Amino acid sequence: PASVSCSLSVLLASMGSIISSMVEEALSGLLDLRAGRASVGLSTSYTVADAKVKPLAIGGGLWLTGSIAELRVSVEPLKGIFSSSPPSKIMVRGITLEISDSANHGNNANHTPVSSASQAPLPTSPSADLKKYLKRLSAEVEEITVALRFAGQTFALRVGSVQLTPKSERDQRLSWRIVHKGVRFCHGVAGADLGGLGDGASLVHLQFNSPRCLQISFDVLTAASLRLDAAQLLSILDLAAALEALLIAARAEKLRVDSAPTPFKLGINLQGAHAELKAYNDVLFSCKCGDASLHLTEADFVVRASTVSIGGGGAASQSSNLVVRGCTTGGRLTLQHSFAGESFPPWRGAAELLADDPSFREHQGLFLTLCDGFITEPLEAPAGRRRTRSESPGAGRRTVRARL
Numbered sequence: 001p002a003s004v005s006c007s008l009s010v011l012l013a014s015m016g017s018i019i020s021s022m023v024e025e026a027l028s029g030l031l032d033l034r035a036g037r038a039s040v041g042l043s044t045s046y047t048v049a050d051a052k053v054k055p056l057a058i059g060g061g062l063w064l065t066g067s068i069a070e071l072r073v074s075v076e077p078l079k080g081i082f083s084s085s086p087p088s089k090i091m092v093r094g095i096t097l098e099i100s101d102s103a104n105h106g107n108n109a110n111h112t113p114v115s116s117a118s119q120a121p122l123p124t125s126p127s128a129d130l131k132k133y134l135k136r137l138s139a140e141v142e143e144i145t146v147a148l149r150f151a152g153q154t155f156a157l158r159v160g161s162v163q164l165t166p167k168s169e170r171d172q173r174l175s176w177r178i179v180h181k182g183v184r185f186c187h188g189v190a191g192a193d194l195g196g197l198g199d200g201a202s203l204v205h206l207q208f209n210s211p212r213c214l215q216i217s218f219d220v221l222t223a224a225s226l227r228l229d230a231a232q233l234l235s236i237l238d239l240a241a242a243l244e245a246l247l248i249a250a251r252a253e254k255l256r257v258d259s260a261p262t263p264f265k266l267g268i269n270l271q272g273a274h275a276e277l278k279a280y281n282d283v284l285f286s287c288k289c290g291d292a293s294l295h296l297t298e299a300d301f302v303v304r305a306s307t308v309s310i311g312g313g314g315a316a317s318q319s320s321n322l323v324v325r326g327c328t329t330g331g332r333l334t335l336q337h338s339f340a341g342e343s344f345p346p347w348r349g350a351a352e353l354l355a356d357d358p359s360f361r362e363h364q365g366l367f368l369t370l371c372d373g374f375i376t377e378p379l380e381a382p383a384g385r386r387r388t389r390s391e392s393p394g395a396g397r398r399t400v401r402a403r404l
Contacts (some may be wrong), residue, residue, distance in 0.1 A: 031068065045074040053097065060250035061101050062150070069094025069143075090139040100149040134174050139164040151242030153235050156186045167203065174206040187232050194232060195275075198222035215265040223272035230279040230359070237363045251329070266296040273305075277312070277350070285312040285350040289322075300327050310346040313353075318346040321379055335374040345371065 031051045053066040070093045144159040160182025167175035184196040200222035207215040228236070270292045277285040292305040303324040311317030323336040339346055348371050354360050355367035 031071075045072055047072045058099070060246040062099055062246070063101070064097060064099055066095070066097035068092060068096075088137050090137065090141075092139070092141040093143060095141065095144045095146075097146045098149060099147070101151075131174065136166055137164070137176075138166060148239075151239055153239040153242075154188055155236075155239065156191065158182070158184045158186060158191075167205075172207065176204050178202045178204055185226070187235060192232070195225040195227050197224050209263075209265075213263040213265075215267075217265075217267035217269075219269045221271050223274065224270050225273070226275040228275075228277050230277075230354075230357075233277060233279075234359060234363075237360070237366070241362070263298055266294070268294045280353070282314070283312050284353065285347060286310070286317075296328070298328065300325065313349050315343075315346070315349060323379065332373060332375050334377060336377045336379050338379050344376075345374075 031048070031053060048071045049069070051068045051071055053064065053068070056064040058064050070091075072091045073088065074091075075088045139162070141162040141164075142160070144162070145156055147154065147156040159180060161180070163179040164176045167177050179201050180197065181199045182196075183199075185194045186192060187194050197220060202221050203219040205215075205217045205219075209215055271290075273287075273289050273292050275285075275287045276283060287308065287310050289308040290306040293303070295302045303322075305322045307319060308322050309317050309319045318339055318341065320338040324333055325336075326333040335345075337345075343349070351367040351370045355364045355371075360367065
């Protein structure tokens, strides 16, 4: 009995050291952990209250700051007594993050400007030991707010709660099932609701193909929605234009010091989406689709959507599958579709009306590009079936075989 007790004490003490090292590797580059404390028992834990996010320069003059009201990481060593990586769990309450430009960052009394050179680097690829814990990691998170304040605009993502459980330990990827509630997108200081995700489950996968290449994919198993009025659309376009200018400058600076862009892969899959724009006392534009996906790399992107139905402004709705592809560095987009009729694209009426509105003068070029700036191609018919008349391009469209 004495030897068993001694062995158990050694095991628990060892787990206390391991969990402290694990938290340090995973979070010390992002959080100030000086107030953290470890407790050893049948469940070894590491707790931090009111943890401050270290000011982090994320590129282009943007900073990430914030705080976490309560964070607790626990490991149950007895459940993993025959394993090198016993199950671990994170419980978090009250995450508040803010992304802002350097001007806002410097003027905030709670944020002390810190040069990026003085920050602890975030690990691009976790160590083998940390990966073992991540594969068995579960988490419960409540009250999340991520705000973007830039170019005079404020947008926020708010999440009521998230429960995360490991999906598979055999896969080379790090995979979790996520149950989310209360995912909403908001605009302005008053937090006007713009839409969000339905409550339900989703999947997330992470894979480190090399120390510098991260691959992330999200399978969102609920529908997404977005509802805007004209003023909210204008705010989004103003923000997008400012971010585009910032990213162009950041890309040029990176290429000046490092000719090779950092490789990455991002995939997002949606099970349904709906968007609506209200303007001029009417529903000017509406769009519904079945499954939709985005695949983005450092070089290019592809957006696919099935059974896209577009209407609004009193016009009859039109439906088609869509594929949009392009380069992340710019250039004309390629649109593959099977819309028919002389009014192509079906959003032309809404785009031309907004282009003529003095409020959208700064974005007139964008609306005109949405009308006639695409390289259009027909969708490729599935193997073994000839393209029908409705799938053929309309008048004035190119009859070029799709490059899928």
